[in-house]
Structure formats: structure tokens, C-alpha cells
Amino acid sequence: MDAVEVVETVNGSELAAIQRLLAAAGESDGRAAVSEQGRLALRGPRPGVRHLLQRDGGAGLVGYAQVDAAGTAELAVDPAQRRQGHGRALAQAAVEAGASAAWAHGGHPGARRLAEELGFQLVRELRQMRRPLPVEDDAEAEITFPPGVELRTFRPGQDDAAWLALNAAAFAHHPEQGGWTARDLADRLAEPWFDPSGFFLATRGDELVGFHWTKVEGDLGEVYVVGVSPSEQGNGLGRALTSVGLRYLGRDRGLGTVLLYVDADNPAAVRVYERLGFTVYEVDLMYRLNSD
Template sequence: MSDRRIEELTELTAADAAAVTDLIQAAAAADGQPAISEQGRLRLRPGSREGVRHVLLFAPGAAGDAGGRGELAGYGQIDGTDPVEAPAAEFVVHPGHRLRGHGRALGRELLAATGKRLRVWAHGGHPAARHLAVRLGLELFRELRQLRRPLDAGLTGLSEPRLPEGVTVRTFVPGQDEQAWLALNAAAFAHHPEQGSMTLRDLLDREGEPWFDPAGFFLAERGGALVGFHWTKVHQPQGLGEVYVVGVAPAEQGGGLGGALTAIGLRHLARDRGLRTAMLYVDADNVPAVTVYERLGFTTHETDLMYRTET
């Protein structure tokens, strides 16, 4: 399709951000989940992120014509903020513009923009995404599982949380706990750059989201110092409660704090928020974590796949 137009930008205008958001929502309605992650969607907002690039694909058409560029048919995002790993990317084609080669064109553009050193997410692992990955010469190397378990007021199958001696739990206080939490998060996830590299801006962006609720953000302390946390999230339209992230200071790991914090958060989601299903994400190769969650009654609901250029 020779009249296809692709633009690469370091920052989106408000109009382009709105158009991309609409595209992501249309695709999510068709596919069952967003093709662009929460982090990627937050990065559509004004204010450039160093190392983040936006790739917009326009197709000919009058309806929704974006300033003479055509209709927005596809969107990709490149995250090059990790100083060690290859850039990570996500991309999506509008349901009304699929089966026309736009996905392959976007994928090739992302590869060209990163010197063919790239990691690509396929959320939900749909067959079409698997097929496109093969066509682009990518290999599967990571599986991120979404686990779910039912909740009820009696929290069937969950024992009472038992905190290690000397540890107390309270909830997050916006404007007070940000820096201490960021330091703990970086230490707890030093092995996991996607989570451990979260910045103050990333945290404040999430605090500004409608779903943010400090009453569901639990902090564990020992002697006044933070040693663990469980941040929960409610997906209101779906009626889902998420174990958004659980972190424990390295010195406290292995003592049962993570399990106790997980149970505290699940009780909050069931009893305080009245939710009937809990979900979480965990890497398939993180066998200890998968084992813990399966013991808590979680089972695999779906899998996100990450591909990379062949090594």
C-alpha cells in the first residue's frame, strides 16, 4: 500500500493523543483487552519522556482525516528507557483497518527505528499476533501470565495473614510516602527493570488516575522503615480486583511477609470493595511466585507474550 503514511514522534499533540486513545479503545473492544499496556497509555499524555517514541500509521480516507494525513489506522510505541535491555515496543492496528498489511508495516518500522534490536509485547497472545511475530522474524522468549481466583466474603481457601514479629501495616499517605516507597520498590525489584525503575513521575501519574485509592495501598513497616507493600487496583467496569504489585525488602524476603501482605490486600478487595474476582500478573518462569499464587487458589486466565529479534 504505497500511499500509507508513517510518522515517528517524540511527543504527541493533544489531538493525536486523543485519536490514539480512541484507536486503543476500539481495538480493546474487539480483542478483549488493550494492546497497549497501562504504562504505554500513560505515556500518551503531554510531556515528553526521554527514550519514548510514538509511531503513527495513517491510511487514506476522509472520515477522521487527521489534518490531511489520512485516517489513523495504527499506533506503535517504543520504550528505550532501559539502559541495558533492548527497546521494548507495543503496537496495534484499528479493527477497521486490519488485513491490509498495516501491522507488518508498523512492525518493520519499529524494527528499523531500533536497528533491529527490539522486544515486542503481544498482549493476550492472539493467533494473529503470533503469526505476525513469525513474519517479522521474532522469537518468543517471555510469558507473562494473568492469574485469577474467585473471592467471597468468607475468603474461602485463604488463611489469616500472619505478619513477622515486629512488623506493622498501614496505608499509603499521598504527599508523604512517595520517596520512601520508590526506594523500597527499587530495592525489591532490582532484578526487574520494568518495575524497579519506576520514577516519581510514574508514581504521580498513577496517583492521578481515577482508580488510585490509598486505602488499598498497604505499607509494611519495621521500626518506622518501610519493608514491604501490597498495592491493589480495582478495575471497576470488569468488577476485578488486582494484586497490582507486591514488594518486599531484600532483607525481609523469605520470612512470610509477601504472603501476609497478599492476603491483607485480597481481604480488602473482597470485604471492603465487595469484589468477587482477583487477578494478578506473574512471569511464567518465576516458579516460586507462581507456586505461592497457585497455593492461594489462583489459576491461569490468559498469557501475554513477549518476542524479540533473534539472538
């Protein structure tokens, strides 16, 4: 019989066990079961976040789940302990702890099966898209900004509030990104990978009107977040900002591949990325509990 403990913070030895489990799951599945946001939330109490520690007969950790403040769960079962019912027990415990939605990163067949069995419905498809770098010189020569718009990089400590406001406006329909707080931004600015020279801002006069924040981890570049002020959308700014970041990742950082995550139902973003040569690499599926 599994025991599932629900806690708001994890202690040092629990954290080490969770990280071991996530590393093993990541290696076996070829991708991380818990998102960056979830990994950051392991560091300390975050309002509304709950951690579920699943132990088999009181012994070692066999499963871990995190339920965020919005009620979305991410789950991982130790790859050496799969197909014994732990995933089902953990998912049920997550629902009891308030989860009403769950991610299946990579669309893992076990996760899809479990979601269906528990009455969850597919509600969101998050695509990971990739393209090789560098982008050919011809395409880069074409980067043109709308008239009156200038480019510079992010100044930590000075641009934070204006950037948070722009992020909230651009992602008003996407609470996961648009809801970022000063704390969420500060967490990223303190990460070892953070480099302001890869965080591009578009300005019109004194106003921030768009941004492209790139990220480099190992030999992979990422279009981390792109956003354009609603009043400036549709004028080619998103495409220009994305291209500037690709030039930086390919030419300045010498990377051979860039990835990004985009919702399948965000046609403007999908269009921009497809036109810039990105193709679908894999998908993450989000399920929601059917309340009927």
C-alpha cells in the same frame, strides 16, 4: 502505501484518533493492546518514548505503535483494517524506530505470526491470573505476619521516597517495575482510581519492608504490585500482604474477582498466588529481535 510518522509527543487530534483506535482494538480483541504505562505515556513527552502513527495513503489512522525507552514496542491495527499488511509495515517501522522487542498481549495469533516472520523470538511469558472473591473466612483468619512486622497504609507525600527505594530493591531483577521513578509513582498517585486505603505497607520499626498496592477498576480488583525487601523474602510476608489486599478487595470493597500479572519465571510469586487460589486466565507474550 502506508506512511508511518514517528513523533515524541502527540497533539490533541492525534491523541483522540489513537484513543479511538485503541478502544476499537480493545473491544474487538477483548483486551488492551497498549499497557497502562503506554497509555500514561500518551499524555506528554516521556524520555525515550516514541509514537508511531500509521496512515493509509495519508488518510485516517490505521495503526499505532509505541516504542518505550527500553526499545519495547506495543502495536495496534484498527480491527476494520486488518489482514492487509498494515501490521507488518507498522512492525517494520517500529524496528526502524529502534524497537528490539514487542509485546503480544493475549498472545493474539496474528501478533505471534508476525513476530516469527520478522525474526523475533519468544522471551517472556506474562500470566494474568484470577480468583473469585471473597476469600473464605477460614483462610483470612490465618493471616499472620513475621514477628516484629506491622501493617499500615501508604501516606502520599511522606512515604514516596522510601517506597521507591523498596520497590527498586524488591524488583532489582525486573527493570520495568524496579526502574520506576518519582514521576512514575506521581502519575499513579494522581490517577482517579488511586486510593491509599488499598495501598498496604509492612514496616519493621521505621523501615518499610514490604507492600501490596491494590487497584480497583470497575468491578475488578487487582493485585497491582506486591514486593518484599530482599532481606525479608521467604518468611511469609509476601503471602500475608497479598492476603490482606484480597481481604480488602473482597470484604471491604465487595468485589467478586481479583486479577494480577506475574512473570511465568518468577517461581516465588507464582507459588504465593497459586497457594492463594489464583489460576491462569490468559498470557501476554514478549518477543525479542533475534540478533544472531
